[in-house]
Amino acid sequence: MKNNNSFLKSYKNLKVLVTGSTGFKGSWLCYWLFLLGSKVVGVGLKPEKDSIIFDSLKLKKKIKQYFIDIKDFYKINKIIKSEKPDIIFHLAAQSIVSTSFTNPLETFGTNIIGSTNILESLRRNKISNLVYITSDKCYLNLGTKDSFKESDLLGGLDNYSSSKASAELVFASYFDSYFKKQKQLSIGSARAGNVIGGGDFKKDRIVPDVIKSLKRKKNIILRNPNATRPWQHVLEPLSGYLSLGKMLMNRELKSNITPSWNFGPYKRNCKKVISIVKLLTRGWGNSKVKILHKKSKKFHESKLLSLNINKANKELKWQPRLNLDETINFTIEWYKSYLSGEDVEDITNYQIKYFIDK
Numbered sequence: 001m002k003n004n005n006s007f008l009k010s011y012k013n014l015k016v017l018v019t020g021s022t023g024f025k026g027s028w029l030c031y032w033l034f035l036l037g038s039k040v041v042g043v044g045l046k047p048e049k050d051s052i053i054f055d056s057l058k059l060k061k062k063i064k065q066y067f068i069d070i071k072d073f074y075k076i077n078k079i080i081k082s083e084k085p086d087i088i089f090h091l092a093a094q095s096i097v098s099t100s101f102t103n104p105l106e107t108f109g110t111n112i113i114g115s116t117n118i119l120e121s122l123r124r125n126k127i128s129n130l131v132y133i134t135s136d137k138c139y140l141n142l143g144t145k146d147s148f149k150e151s152d153l154l155g156g157l158d159n160y161s162s163s164k165a166s167a168e169l170v171f172a173s174y175f176d177s178y179f180k181k182q183k184q185l186s187i188g189s190a191r192a193g194n195v196i197g198g199g200d201f202k203k204d205r206i207v208p209d210v211i212k213s214l215k216r217k218k219n220i221i222l223r224n225p226n227a228t229r230p231w232q233h234v235l236e237p238l239s240g241y242l243s244l245g246k247m248l249m250n251r252e253l254k255s256n257i258t259p260s261w262n263f264g265p266y267k268r269n270c271k272k273v274i275s276i277v278k279l280l281t282r283g284w285g286n287s288k289v290k291i292l293h294k295k296s297k298k299f300h301e302s303k304l305l306s307l308n309i310n311k312a313n314k315e316l317k318w319q320p321r322l323n324l325d326e327t328i329n330f331t332i333e334w335y336k337s338y339l340s341g342e343d344v345e346d347i348t349n350y351q352i353k354y355f356i357d358k
């Protein structure tokens with residue numbers, strides 16, 4: 001199937017509101033939308049101390065940014081009401097599994113109440129289009145299935161998964177109550193895999209942890225080396241969200257299609273953590289760093305996770321573009337560029353262009 005880039009043209013001059021604009025995926029999305037000529041409105045908390053991507057891409061100068069907490073309905077509603085965006089991409093979340101264990105209130109508060117606030121504000125202000133990002137971890141994973149499709153049972157055995165499954169339930173309930181009557185879909189929820197790429201410095205995520213170890217020439221300590229994950233470059237799910245967003249805005253999807261979408265990699269990219277770490281280490285060119293395994297029984301983490309992407313393939317004509325080597329190389333090149341003090345806009349522009357041309 002040939003990749004179709006026509007969806008990208010739809011974003012020129014549109015007002016697009018992105019929640020989570022100061023985070024890893026949100027910053028990449030805002031930057032890409034800026035390149036496409038959208039008027040981008042960002043909503044998020046101030047970047048955390050070690051979060052570099054929002055500032056590195058100089059997004060404060062490129063988008064209109066609001067630093068607010070989406071748990072506060074009054075504040076988020078005021079922004080949505082006054083900005084009246086053409087479409088909202090909702091990515092804001094407490095996104096770290098280990099933090100969900102130490103800070104459940106913030107996790108459930110942001111991921112469930114914050115997400116409900118977005119849906120409610122959309123409804124009250126008659127904003128037409130929404131792409132609502134949750135996670136592959138929203139599926140009930142008892143370790144017995146090797147792949148999840150959109151109609152599979154939701155559920156979570158840990159706080160993060162449970163918060164994302166709950167966010168999906170709230171979405172389904174809003175869809176059924178207020179949006180299903182329309183002939184065409186105008187809102188969709190999106191579930192992506194383990195996203196990697198340049199600029200992520202979040203603690204307790206595999207790639208940032210490995211990059212920090214490689215930079216400091218320190219041993220790499222893995223919690224769960226044999227867990228299988230659906231690895232994908234950040235541009236892959238973002239292209240899925242943009243493609244879905246365009247179809248929603250143009251009312252190209254009938255509402256008898258269920259409104260949830262998996263945007264994972266091909267099965268060949270579903271690899272064990274240890275394999276990815278070895279590829280990163282080899283790609284970085286530093287074989288002296290050792291990879292160690294330290295068991296953590298602190299919280300439940302599922303062993304196997306992969307996503308069935310047939311639906312996005314069929315209905316949106318969306319498919320992953322980068323192979324695993326390109327995904328790893330893109331990631332390493334970006335970090336190396338950043339750590340050597342280069343302007344990372346250059347490598348970001350290059351990678352987006354390469355991705356579109358692929």
Ligand SMILES: NC(=O)c1ccc[n+]([C@@H]2O[C@H](COP(=O)([O-])OP(=O)(O)OC[C@H]3O[C@@H](n4cnc5c(N)ncnc54)[C@H](O)[C@@H]3O)[C@@H](O)[C@H]2O)c1
Binds near residue numbers: 019024096134193
């Ligand atoms: N990174 C991944 O591998 C991955 C995989 C699947 C799904 N996701 C989901 O994609 C989305 C984006 O992930 P990410 O990797 O960019 O996360 P991130 O942690 O890098 O960014 C999170 C963003 O949400 C904002 N945020 C958090 N709490 C907030 C609050 N109370 N009010 C306002 N803003 C708040 C942060 O300021 C930041 O802008 C999240 O919903 C995440 O759960 C991520």
